[in-house]
Amino acid sequence: MQVLDRYLAAIARHLPKAEAADIVAELRENLLSEIEEKEAGLGRKLNAKELDALLTGFGHPLAVAARYRKARYLIGPEIYPFWLATLRVVFGILVAIAVVGLIVAAASGELQSRQVSDGLVQIIPNFLSTFAIVTLVFAALEWSWNGRMKLKWSPRQLPQPRSSGRKPIGIVSEMVAGAVALLWWTGFIQFSALIPIPPFVHIHLAHVWAGIYWIVVAYWSAEFAINGLELLRPRWERLTAALAALKWVAGCAILLHLLQAGHWIDVNATVSPYALASMRHGFDKGMQLGILASLVVMAAKAAWDAWRAIRPSSGANGGRAGTHAMA
Amino acid sequence: MPTDGDIYEILRLELRRGSLILAVLGLLRAEHYGYTLRKALAAQGVDIDEGALYPMLRRLDSQGLLTSVWREEDKRNKRFYRLSPEGEGLLGRLEQDWRAMNVALDKILQEKP
Numbered sequence: 156m157q158v159l160d161r162y163l164a165a166i167a168r169h170l171p172k173a174e175a176a177d178i179v180a181e182l183r184e185n186l187l188s189e190i191e192e193k194e195a196g197l198g199r200k201l202n203a204k205e206l207d208a209l210l211t212g213f214g215h216p217l218a219v220a221a222r223y224r225k226a227r228y229l230i231g232p233e234i235y236p237f238w239l240a241t242l243r244v245v246f247g248i249l250v251a252i253a254v255v256g257l258i259v260a261a262a263s264g265e266l267q268s269r270q271v272s273d274g275l276v277q278i279i280p281n282f283l284s285t286f287a288i289v290t291l292v293f294a295a296l297e298w299s300w301n302g303r304m305k306l307k308w309s310p311r312q313l314p315q316p317r318s319s320g321r322k323p324i325g326i327v328s329e330m331v332a333g334a335v336a337l338l339w340w341t342g343f344i345q346f347s348a349l350i351p352i353p354p355f356v357h358i359h360l361a362h363v364w365a366g367i368y369w370i371v372v373a374y375w376s377a378e379f380a381i382n383g384l385e386l387l388r389p390r391w392e393r394l395t396a397a398l399a400a401l402k403w404v405a406g407c408a409i410l411l412h413l414l415q416a417g418h419w420i421d422v423n424a425t426v427s428p429y430a431l432a433s434m435r436h437g438f439d440k441g442m443q444l445g446i447l448a449s450l451v452v453m454a455a456k457a458a459w460d461a462w463r464a465i466r467p468s469s470g471a472n473g474g475r476a477g478t479h480a481m482a
Numbered sequence: 483m484p485t486d487g488d489i490y491e492i493l494r495l496e497l498r499r500g501s502l503i504l505a506v507l508g509l510l511r512a513e514h515y516g517y518t519l520r521k522a523l524a525a526q527g528v529d530i531d532e533g534a535l536y537p538m539l540r541r542l543d544s545q546g547l548l549t550s551v552w553r554e555e556d557k558r559n560k561r562f563y564r565l566s567p568e569g570e571g572l573l574g575r576l577e578q579d580w581r582a583m584n585v586a587l588d589k590i591l592q593e594k595p
Contacts, residue, residue, distance in 0.1 A: 160525065176539070180559070180561075181540075181561045182536065183533070184515065184517070184558060184559065184560045184561070185515070185516040185517040185536060187558070188515075189517055189532075190519035213531045213532065215535060216533065218533070219533055222533055222534065222536075222537040223537045223540065318555070330590075363568070
């Protein structure tokens with residue numbers, strides 16, 4: 156029974172020391188009884204393969220030993236949702252700090268594309284150390300409260316239900332992106348250092364863009380305002396969806412106007428005339444494809460938001476949202 | 483994505499988990515050691531994984547619901563378990579709950595829409 160001894164010794168290694176000998180002695184008797192009964196049924200000793208199969212069926216030594224230990228969690232099921240929610244908030248703050256840092260650096264004209272990639276690499280250790288600290292704090296709470304967490308809370312402190320499918324983080328992200336775009340468009344911040352083109356190539360927006368300067372300012376300002384309204388008044392879904400649909404339609408009109416221009420980027424470079432012409436064609440072709448793709452996306456979004464604005468209420472949430480809209 | 487079979491197996495295990503303790507306590511009105519208890523349970527139609535049964539016996543013992551004693555049988559020392567007086571009291575209360583639950587469930591499951 157050398158195999159049985161090895162198996163039981165492997166289990167014993169993972170048992171609490173004070174109980175290991177007792178548990179293993181009991182397991183040995185139970186296993187020997189089972190082996191003897193099988194041998195009596197077969198009328199012979201179990202061969203090596205049959206004995207291995209019996210022990211394998213009983214379970215891996217680690218798993219068997221674990222069943223004798225009291226279950227302990229680093230983060231238990233009761234505290235887990237609070238740990239996850241805290242991590243989300245803390246990671247959100249870290250991302251916000253990184254984005255603000257990038258915007259400030261870009262606005263001061265000191266940002267280079269290399270710095271962006273370096274910054275992205277540097278943020279990983281920050282995330283990992285934050286993850287470790289938050290987890291350690293919650294593990295300490297789990298240990299001290301022994302999984303019995305009592306939080307004071309009231310249903311009246313909970314936020315209003317959101318009828319919209321969009322999450323606040325998505326709306327805020329779109330607002331930040333829109334604000335950055337508006338600041339860039341109005342010249343408050345520059346991203347030219349971030350565009351990966353050779354230093355002997357100079358690109359500028361063509362004349363067609365100057366004609367729609369204020370229209371674009373109005374468009375992005377309206378987008379910012381509509382998103383802000385959706386964030387602050389989540390139950391005004393029909394109104395914000397209708398405004399968003401109008402905004403997308405206006406966006407489509409702007410893009411259609413741009414498409415007619417046929418030339419969107421001025422390119423100058425100290426290269427041969429043939430290479431320059433090819434470069435200009437490439438930039439304009441890329442821009443044309445970008446405008447067309449944006450047009451398709453905006454049209455689809457206009458249709459979707461128009462549908463959200465007029466669709467009949469359905470389900471408990473939809474019914475409430477419809478009944479109490481603007482309340 | 484769990485299959486229907488997986489979901490059935492999970493629900494079946496949840497359904498059995500509580501009732502297994504009742505079966506173990508019930509059979510330990512007579513003395514058994516681990517292996518014979520498992521066989522007795524199987525003979526009554528209650529299959530239980532030995533990896534779950536043996537730790538359960540020690541836990542019930544440490545909770546004072548069982549008494550245990552090492553005794554020689556067939557020239558080998560075995561640990562025998564039996565329901566303690568506290569265990570008998572608790573089993574009586576659990577049995578009442580079980581019967582009440584059975585009656586309620588029978589009624590619910592026999593109701594036709």
